[in-house]
Amino acid sequence: xxxxxxxxxxxxxxxxxxxxxxxxxxxxxxxxxxxxxxxxxxxxxxxxxxxxxxxxxxxxxxxxxxxxxxxxxxxxxxxxxxxxxxxxxxxxxxxxxxxxxxxxxxxxxxxxxxxxxxxxxxxxxxxxxxxxxxxxxxxxxxxxxxxxxxxxxxxxxxxxxxxxxxxxxxxxxxxxxxxxxxxxxxxxxxxxxxxxxxxxxxxxxxxxxxxxxxxxxxxxxxxxxxxxxxxxxxxxxxxxxxxxxxxxxxxxxxxxxxxxxxxxxxxxxxxxxxxxxxxxxxxxxxx
Amino acid sequence: xxxxxxxxxxxxxxxxxxxxxxxxxxxxxxxxxxxxxxxxxxxxxxxxxxxxxxxxxxxxxxxxxxxxxxxxxxxxxxxxxxxxxxxxxxxxxxxxxxxxxxxxxxxxxxxxxxxxxxxxxxxxxxxxxxxxxxxxxxxxxxxxxxxxxxxxxxxxxxxxxxxxxxxxxxxxxxxxxxxxxxxxxxxxxxxxxxxxxxxxxxxxxxxxxxxxxxxxxxxxxxxxxxxxxxxxxxxxxxxxxxxxxxxxxxxxxxxxxxxxxxxxxxxxxxxxxxxxxxxxxxxxxxxxxxxxxxxxxxxxxxxxxxxxxxxxxxxxxxxxxxxxxxxxxxxxxxxxxxxxxxxxxxxxxxxxxxxxxxxxxxxxxxxxxxxxxxxxxxxxxxxxxxxxxxxxxxxxx
Numbered sequence: 001x002x003x004x005x006x007x008x009x010x011x012x013x014x015x016x017x018x019x020x021x022x023x024x025x026x027x028x029x030x031x032x033x034x035x036x037x038x039x040x041x042x043x044x045x046x047x048x049x050x051x052x053x054x055x056x057x058x059x060x061x062x063x064x065x066x067x068x069x070x071x072x073x074x075x076x077x078x079x080x081x082x083x084x085x086x087x088x089x090x091x092x093x094x095x096x097x098x099x100x101x102x103x104x105x106x107x108x109x110x111x112x113x114x115x116x117x118x119x120x121x122x123x124x125x126x127x128x129x130x131x132x133x134x135x136x137x138x139x140x141x142x143x144x145x146x147x148x149x150x151x152x153x154x155x156x157x158x159x160x161x162x163x164x165x166x167x168x169x170x171x172x173x174x175x176x177x178x179x180x181x182x183x184x185x186x187x188x189x190x191x192x193x194x195x196x197x198x199x200x201x202x203x204x205x206x207x208x209x210x211x212x213x214x215x216x217x218x219x220x221x222x223x224x225x226x227x228x229x230x231x232x233x234x235x236x237x238x239x240x241x242x243x244x245x246x247x248x249x250x251x252x253x254x255x256x257x258x259x260x261x262x263x264x265x266x267x268x269x270x271x272x273x274x275x276x277x278x279x280x281x282x283x284x285x286x287x
Numbered sequence: 288x289x290x291x292x293x294x295x296x297x298x299x300x301x302x303x304x305x306x307x308x309x310x311x312x313x314x315x316x317x318x319x320x321x322x323x324x325x326x327x328x329x330x331x332x333x334x335x336x337x338x339x340x341x342x343x344x345x346x347x348x349x350x351x352x353x354x355x356x357x358x359x360x361x362x363x364x365x366x367x368x369x370x371x372x373x374x375x376x377x378x379x380x381x382x383x384x385x386x387x388x389x390x391x392x393x394x395x396x397x398x399x400x401x402x403x404x405x406x407x408x409x410x411x412x413x414x415x416x417x418x419x420x421x422x423x424x425x426x427x428x429x430x431x432x433x434x435x436x437x438x439x440x441x442x443x444x445x446x447x448x449x450x451x452x453x454x455x456x457x458x459x460x461x462x463x464x465x466x467x468x469x470x471x472x473x474x475x476x477x478x479x480x481x482x483x484x485x486x487x488x489x490x491x492x493x494x495x496x497x498x499x500x501x502x503x504x505x506x507x508x509x510x511x512x513x514x515x516x517x518x519x520x521x522x523x524x525x526x527x528x529x530x531x532x533x534x535x536x537x538x539x540x541x542x543x544x545x546x547x548x549x550x551x552x553x554x555x556x557x558x559x560x561x562x563x564x565x566x567x568x569x570x571x572x573x574x575x576x577x578x579x580x581x582x583x584x585x586x587x588x589x590x591x592x593x594x595x596x597x598x599x600x601x602x603x604x605x606x607x608x609x610x611x612x613x614x615x616x617x618x619x620x621x622x623x624x625x626x627x628x629x630x631x632x633x634x635x636x637x638x639x640x641x642x643x644x645x646x647x648x649x650x651x652x653x654x655x656x657x658x659x660x661x662x663x664x665x666x667x668x669x670x671x672x673x674x675x676x677x678x679x680x681x682x683x684x
Contacts (some may be wrong), residue, residue, distance in 0.1 A: 043668045044426040047404060064680045130559050131499075148499060150559070151545035232544030237683050245683070249507060250676060251397040252422070253404065 030264060037257035045251050065242070065259065065265055069266075072239040075153065076221035079160040080168075083217045084210070086161070087168035092202075094169075095176040107173070110166050118163065122230050124161055126150060129231070140185035151233030159227040164220060168213040174203070175209025208278070219267055239263050296320050297451055302383060303679055320408040339520035342620075346439035348531040348613045355606030356384060363607045365390045366399060366411040366599075367391040372615075373627040380614050396420040403429045410602040417594050418454050418662050419508065420460055424597065430460045431598040438462070439610035440616035449593060449633050453661065461595035461631030462612055463624065467567040468651060468659050475579045488517035492536050493564060498543035501562040502554060505547040507679035510537060512590045522590050523572055523666040525674065532676045541616065541682055555580055566592075568630030571648050573628070584651055586660030593633060 040052035059065050065268075066220045094106055113121060129149040136146040149155050179202065185196045225240035234236075237245075241261065246256035298499050301318055304310045310318070361384075365377070369392040377388040378499055391411070393399040397553065400420050402409060424430050435442060441462050449463035471491055477500070484490040491501065492514065503510050512522035514533035524530060554560040555573045565573075570582035577587050615621055622640035625632045631649035632638065638646050651659075665671045 036396060044423045045404070046423075047399070047429045062677075062680060064684060067684055124554075130557065130561060134559055149546075233548070234544065235547055235683070240487055242683075247401065248395045248397045248680075249505065 003126065004086065010092070011102060030261070033257045033261050034262075035234045036253050039254045041252060041254055044192050047253060052254070055252075055254035058255055059258050059262070065262075067241055067276050068237050071237070072222055072224075075160065075238060076218050076224075078157055079164065079221045080214055080218045082161045083165050083168035083213065085163055087172055087213065088210075091169050091172035091176055095173055104187075107210070110169055114166055119226065120164070120225060122159060125155075125162065126230060127132055129155055150231060151235060153232070155231035156224075156228050160221045161222060164217040167220075168218040171209040171212040171216065172206060173209075175206035175212075179205050211274065211278055215270070222267065223263060297322055299385065305312050307633065344443070345617045346443060346613075348437065348610045350623075352437050352479050352606045353384075356386060356604075356610055359604040359607050361386045361411070362372050362606075363604055363611060364411050365611075366402075366414040367392060368415055369394065371415060371628055372624055376615075376620075376624060376627075379552045380611060383614070384607075387609075395429055403427075403599060406601075407599075409599070410601050410603050411599050412602040412604045413462060413596055413611060414437055414599055415594055415596055418463075418592055419667050421595050422454055422598060422667070424599075425455070428543070429600050431600055431602055431605060432459050432603075433598065434461070434609060437606065438613040438616065440613045444616050444618065444621075444635050444637075446633060446635050451603075452593070453663075455595070459473045462616075464594045464596050465568065465628065465630035466593050466633050466649075467591070467630055467654075468506075469512070469514075469564070469566055469583050469592065470570075470582060470584040471669075472555060472563045472565045472570040472573055472580050473584055474555070474558060474577070477561040483541060487587060488513060488585045488595065490583075492517050492540055494562065495543060497562050497585065499545055500560055501544055502546045502548055502551045502560045502564075503540075503544050503564045505549050507675045508662070509564065509590060509684070510547070511675050511678055512666075514540075516585065516588055516590075522660045523663040523671070525665050525671040526548055527674075530678070534681065537678060537682060547682070552576075554559075556561050560674065567649065569646070572629040574648075582648065584659075584660075586654055586655050588655065588660065591656070591659035591661060593661075594630075 036047070037055050038051055038053070040048045040054040041047050041051070045069060090110075090214070094103060098106060126133070130136070130147045131148065133150075135149065139145040142269075149158070183205075184197060187201050192200065198281070202227050215228075224238055225239050225244060228238045228241050239259070240263075243256055243260045246259055250256075294599060297317065301310070301315055303317070305656070307547040330450070363381075363386050365388065367390060374390070377390055380544075381388045393402070396417055396419070399414060399416065400423060403414075403424065404427065407427075429602070435458075441458075445463055450458050455461045470486075473485070473490070477497075478485060482490065484493055490497075491503075494501065511530070511533055514536045515522050515524050515529060517536065518529065518532055520526070520533070523534075544559065546555070551560055551565075552564055552567060552573055555563055556577050558577075564584070567582055567584070570580070570581065573580045574582070598605055602608060615624060616634065618634065618636045619640055621632050621634050621637035625637065626641060626645070638649070666675070
């Protein structure tokens with residue numbers, strides 16, 4: 001009995017702050033959004049404090065929400081693919097072929113840009129990609145262009161891939177670096193060629209890191225607001241922009257809340273699928 | 288040794304004397320230094336008071352208000368657009384009236400509205416709604432009634448058309464701040480002025496050759512309003528047929544428009560965009576940085592708007608807020624404010640103190656102005672709103 005009480009107290013002391021922080025910063029705001037999403041609005045936009053499904057009804061009555069949602073998923077998916085295609089070779093090369101100081105410097109170079117404001121880095125991309133920007137000025141010297149990059153879905157992909165790439169490289173690097181080299185050696189000794197060795201040994205062993213990277217890239221890409229706003233001309237909308245639009249342009253609090261809530265639910269769903277497929281400790285391995 | 292508030296009172300008296308010419312600058316400095324105040328502070332006040340204080344015909348706030356300012360605790364909380372008043376202006380007001388001014392900023396009228404809607408008792412003393420937001424706030428009972436006895440300058444200098452405007456007859460809940468029309472900015476280097484489509488809306492809605500180089504406002508109401516004016520309808524139309532045509536026009540234009548943005552300043556300066564639906568004041572600001580950019584107010588008419596100043600319901604310092612309104616209705620103060628923001632003041636004489644260029648920019652021909660419309664309730668509520676949102680949704684896909 002006594003022991004049990006001690007354990008409970010220990011739990012409380014250890015988990016208390018975490019529960020408190022999660023409660024204040026995650027559960028409460030979600031609760032507020034949930035509350036507002038079930039209200040309706042009056043003729044002048046005033047909130048009517050009685051239960052209503054108006055917002056959800058509006059959301060699903062048109063095709064806008066579904067279209068924007070599918071587009072967001074597609075953009076986030078392609079971004080994740082690009083990040084894997086670029087990130088895996090970089091992480092592999094860093095871990096396998098670089099040693100000592102140079103490795104540290106290269107790793108620092110990957111992390112360093114994330115210390116600068118995200119907004120400033122995106123603005124510099126507009127300077128690079130716009131019609132009178134660096135790329136187009138350069139190719140115009142050869143009589144080419146201008147290529148319209150800004151305000152297209154490609155600009156959004158570029159911006160998202162650029163922004164989230166470090167979050168793919170780092171977990172992959174950690175995973176690849178953690179492989180016991182003797183396993184790789186024995187694979188070669190037993191006659192596997194480098195391609196077989198990669199697909200049979202390296203890839204399965206780094207699956208955790210890969211999943212972590214996918215999650216760290218896919219989730220923020222899905223909810224991205226700034227990249228489509230700045231590089232997409234506020235036109236090629238993603239779901240984050242739709243939420244902002246409902247709040248800021250239409251001043252429709254219930255509708256904005258319902259949209260935001262559905263986005264949150266979809267992200268939570270992704271996390272649950274991840275935990276289901278990767279086991280209970282999966283989220284801990286992310287950090 | 289004098290206490291702080293006694294010093295303050297003495298200084299107030301001195302400023303009053305200086306501004307009315309009872310004492311000279313030298314004597315003001317002497318007397319101020321005797322109070323133990325720093326000379327730089329005094330010089331600052333003296334030069335400001337000289338620049339603005341001796342304004343002719345300005346009426347100070349009544350003594351009653353001054354007393355109330357003290358009772359209210361010498362504080363003023365303002366919720367304003369960023370860059371809508373030169374930050375130094377708050378300080379000058381604060382120094383003159385001994386008030387500590389706190390300013391919060393919003394980037395979007397809906398953001399401001401949402402804040403008041405969620406918490407009507409939030410303690411801001413002044414805010415700056417455009418007409419559309421003002422109507423909503425008034426209807427939602429989020430505003431305080433104004434006391435006309437407390438701001439003589441407003442009564443004296445606010446033009447008649449804003450005192451009797453339909454959205455707030457007798458200015459019970461709002462005073463005017465600035466005035467603008469919503470036309471478009473064009474770059475002279477790229478747009479030929481012999482083109483018969485200029486300066487009409489036709490340039491925006493038929494100018495296929497400017498594809499990829501034009502922008503529209505990121506605002507359902509304004510985008511639809513421009514298309515409605517183009518077909519000769521009212522910006523407030525709720526006619527299904529007219530709105531259907533407007534929708535078709537906007538959808539035809541959509542592929543030419545790479546960007547919907549409220550303030551495409553950078554794009555216009557870099558000449559990524561050479562045609563841009565824009566508010567008159569923003570156009571002036573762009574022109575100041577890129578002299579090739581000019582404003583067109585289409586002769587067939589456009590939207591005209593006023594941004595207003597109101598006292599929210601939760602205000603704890605209404606007298607101080609009135610004093611501020613009275614202060615910014617001084618002609619020279621007002622001229623300086625609008626020289627900074629680039630928008631035309633709703634003021635009978637402030638424009639006289641502004642540059643020739645500025646005055647010209649905002650002097651619209653009477654007959655065109657007569658075809659410009661204020662927003663009406665039917666366009667922003669009920670069916671009118673629904674139809675506009677539906678068009679906007681299609682433009683966003």
